[in-house]
Amino acid sequence: MPLWTIHHTPAVFTADDKHQLAARIADHYEKVGLPRFYVVTLFQETRPEDCYVGGEPTRAGVRVVIDHIARHNPDQESRRRTAQWIKGILGPHLEQHTGLHWEFHVDETSADLWMINGIVPPPGGSEAERTWARENATSVY
Amino acid sequence: MPLWTIHHTPAVFTADDKHQLAARIADHYEKVGLPRFYVVTLFQETRPEDCYVGGEPTRAGVRVVIDHIARHNPDQESRRRTAQWIKGILGPHLEQHTGLHWEFHVDETSADLWMINGIVPPPGGSEAERTWARENATSVY
Amino acid sequence: MPLWTIHHTPAVFTADDKHQLAARIADHYEKVGLPRFYVVTLFQETRPEDCYVGGEPTRAGVRVVIDHIARHNPDQESRRRTAQWIKGILGPHLEQHTGLHWEFHVDETSADLWMINGIVPPPGGSEAERTWARENATSVY
Numbered sequence: 163m164p165l166w167t168i169h170h171t172p173a174v175f176t177a178d179d180k181h182q183l184a185a186r187i188a189d190h191y192e193k194v195g196l197p198r199f200y201v202v203t204l205f206q207e208t209r210p211e212d213c214y215v216g217g218e219p220t221r222a223g224v225r226v227v228i229d230h231i232a233r234h235n236p237d238q239e240s241r242r243r244t245a246q247w248i249k250g251i252l253g254p255h256l257e258q259h260t261g262l263h264w265e266f267h268v269d270e271t272s273a274d275l276w277m278i279n280g281i282v283p284p285p286g287g288s289e290a291e292r293t294w295a296r297e298n299a300t301s302v303y
Numbered sequence: 304m305p306l307w308t309i310h311h312t313p314a315v316f317t318a319d320d321k322h323q324l325a326a327r328i329a330d331h332y333e334k335v336g337l338p339r340f341y342v343v344t345l346f347q348e349t350r351p352e353d354c355y356v357g358g359e360p361t362r363a364g365v366r367v368v369i370d371h372i373a374r375h376n377p378d379q380e381s382r383r384r385t386a387q388w389i390k391g392i393l394g395p396h397l398e399q400h401t402g403l404h405w406e407f408h409v410d411e412t413s414a415d416l417w418m419i420n421g422i423v424p425p426p427g428g429s430e431a432e433r434t435w436a437r438e439n440a441t442s443v444y
Numbered sequence: 445m446p447l448w449t450i451h452h453t454p455a456v457f458t459a460d461d462k463h464q465l466a467a468r469i470a471d472h473y474e475k476v477g478l479p480r481f482y483v484v485t486l487f488q489e490t491r492p493e494d495c496y497v498g499g500e501p502t503r504a505g506v507r508v509v510i511d512h513i514a515r516h517n518p519d520q521e522s523r524r525r526t527a528q529w530i531k532g533i534l535g536p537h538l539e540q541h542t543g544l545h546w547e548f549h550v551d552e553t554s555a556d557l558w559m560i561n562g563i564v565p566p567p568g569g570s571e572a573e574r575t576w577a578r579e580n581a582t583s584v585y
Contacts (some may be wrong), residue, residue, distance in 0.1 A: 206488075
């Protein structure tokens with residue numbers, strides 16, 4: 163958790179852009195207490211002839227799919243804050259591209275159906291989670 | 304919303320087939336009132352040695368994953384109608400392939416956790432949504 | 445259902461490893477009564493510069509996303525058993541890789557929004573499902 167899958171047409175991101183964006187995403191989750199290694203970001207380049215917006219091939223598109231597992235939003239207000247927070251991460255990397263279609267959505271799935279390195283991650287906010295965050299690694303707890 | 308990710312082995316679709324199918328998908332959502340640009344379709348070609356059905360590599364397979372965000376089905380009857388409607392879109396493109404495994408499923412996720420071009424899409428059925436649909440573009444509302 | 449999407453960096457799996465793992469996954473679902481062809485496994489290789497863990501490119505990473513459709517877990521205890529069961533499938537293929545980050549999560553989606561070869565799959569545990577399992581193929585029921 164979280165898993166960010168970033169589908170993008172060519173020429174939207176340089177190799178350096180990808181690294182910077184991935185680091186920025188990890189920074190944000192780390193700030194709210196999650197172990198940094200929880201954050202996995204995958205970039206998947208797609209050719210315009212494999213990426214359609216409104217039924218037409220797209221030369222400049224970014225479609226981000228985010229899975230949230232370790233933390234869920236209890237109500238609509240907090241979901242909306244989460245969306246604004248994600249916009250704040252992505253916007254600076256994408257807003258300067260004119261004519262770009264960029265879009266994201268988040269799915270929330272059960273923390274009970276999740277493991278890292280064969281270990282059930284510790285409960286959110288627990289001492290064990292803080293240890294994982296401090297050491298940026300899994301350990302038996 | 305909707306995001307259609309179409310995993311397929313080689314030789315199922317020509318470039319022209321992809322464009323026609325993507326347009327047909329967008330047509331259907333447009334008819335029920337959604338802005339056409341809401342519909343994103345990604346084709347992801349997978350080699351038989353990376354695509355297994357029942358544990359065996361598959362020469363002819365299509366696996367479609369659909370995310371619905373802007374509109375949800377309130378009950379089982381409407382979910383079943385949605386599945387029939389999707390079958391109606393895909394069938395004509397796939398039924399003539401003998402020996403093809405083709406399968407789809409839909410996930411429904413929260414409209415609160417979704418943005419396009421950094422803007423919260425207008426509520427379903429609102430005047431602002433009709434404007435987005437008419438102009439086929441986002442705008443501040 | 446189930447759909448296993450296995451994102452992995454190069455050199456984690458040989459072609460033979462992929463086939464063996466896909467077969468092992470299908471074996472497990474078959475044992476609990478599902479038709480073997482319900483199980484689709486996709487391998488998606490990702491370059492280290494497209495795969496970030498904690499904001500850094502990863503040379504050895506496996507991120508598995510599983511969609512469960514035909515069967516859902518009714519409570520936390522059964523979800524936890526499901527996670528242990530999945531660990532039991534993946535572990536023997538991954539635990540020997542030192543320095544590998546491997547992680548999975550499962551999403552559960554509605555069986556009403558699902559079709560194979562244009563047919564609504566039979567109810568779980570039904571005679572028709574047993575026929576599909578025995579013949580390892582869809583048929584009108």
